[in-house]
Amino acid sequence: GESVGLHLPTLSVQEGDNSIINCAYSNSASDYFIWYKQESGKGPQFIIDIRSNMDKRQGQRVTVLLNKTVKHLSLQIAATQPGDSAVYFCAENKSGTYKYIFGTGTRLKVLA
Amino acid sequence: DADVTQTPRNRITKTGKRIMLECSQTKGHDRMYWYRQDPGLGLQLIYYSFDVKDINKGEISDGYSVSRQAQAKFSLSLESAIPNQTALYFCATSDFSFFIWNQPQHFGDGTRLSIL
Numbered sequence: 001g002e003s004v005g006l007h008l009p010t011l012s013v014q015e016g017d018n019s020i021i022n023c024a025y026s027n028s029a030s031d032y033f034i035w036y037k038q039e040s041g042k043g044p045q046f047i048i049d050i051r052s053n054m055d056k057r058q059g060q061r062v063t064v065l066l067n068k069t070v071k072h073l074s075l076q077i078a079a080t081q082p083g084d085s086a087v088y089f090c091a092e093n094k095s096g097t098y099k100y101i102f103g104t105g106t107r108l109k110v111l112a
Numbered sequence: 113d114a115d116v117t118q119t120p121r122n123r124i125t126k127t128g129k130r131i132m133l134e135c136s137q138t139k140g141h142d143r144m145y146w147y148r149q150d151p152g153l154g155l156q157l158i159y160y161s162f163d164v165k166d167i168n169k170g171e172i173s174d175g176y177s178v179s180r181q182a183q184a185k186f187s188l189s190l191e192s193a194i195p196n197q198t199a200l201y202f203c204a205t206s207d208f209s210f211f212i213w214n215q216p217q218h219f220g221d222g223t224r225l226s227i228l
Binding site: 008031032034036041042043044045046049051089091093095096098099100101102103104105 | 116118152153154155157160162168202204213214216217218219220221222
């Protein structure tokens with residue numbers, strides 16, 4: 001089975017409810033942020049990104065909020081579905097650098 | 113078909129063996145990366161390549177080597193495997209533009225490597 005993420009924080013939500021997953025990023029100079037979804041046995045899948053000139057960006061059922069003052073990023077998933085069950089993690093990057101810093105992730109469990 | 117394909121998906125081998133993990137992509141991206149994922153840790157960068165003639169070490173390159181055979185192919189080798197290299201390994205690609213510097217990375221489904 002999947003061994004990555006055995007000790008991750010877990011968020012359990014009822015199907016149909018909204019989910020909010022949080023991420024504290026480390027580098028105040030970072031200006032690009034990404035959310036990934038990783039299902040068991042699969043690679044990270046790009047969900048949505050946001051640049052530092054924005055506070056909010058919306059996609060299909062997902063919204064990312066960026067608070068640069070406190071170096072905080074959140075992912076909101078509307079009407080959470082069983083297929084949303086996965087590990088979610090954020091990544092940060094500073095323009096002009098190759099380095100992406102990845103968070104350790106949060107496991108989202110959707111309860112039927 | 114997957115845009116980023118990694119082979120093998122699983123591999124069990126013994127200490128001291130040489131192992132090669134392969135990655136191919138159909139996304140047409142110039143930039144390719146190799147990461148390692150361990151329980152409780154974020155992805156760690158092993159090597160990256162911005163084009164065929166450009167290879168760079170990442171944070172944890174010791175014990176690893178890479179080869180960029182073509183724009184679409186980037187392989188990772190463990191010259192003499194040791195047990196603490198047991199991990200999930202991911203290949204990723206990203207696009208590049210002088211107008212949009214930062215781009216998301218797109219990952220393969222990984223290779224689960226166990227070294228006994």
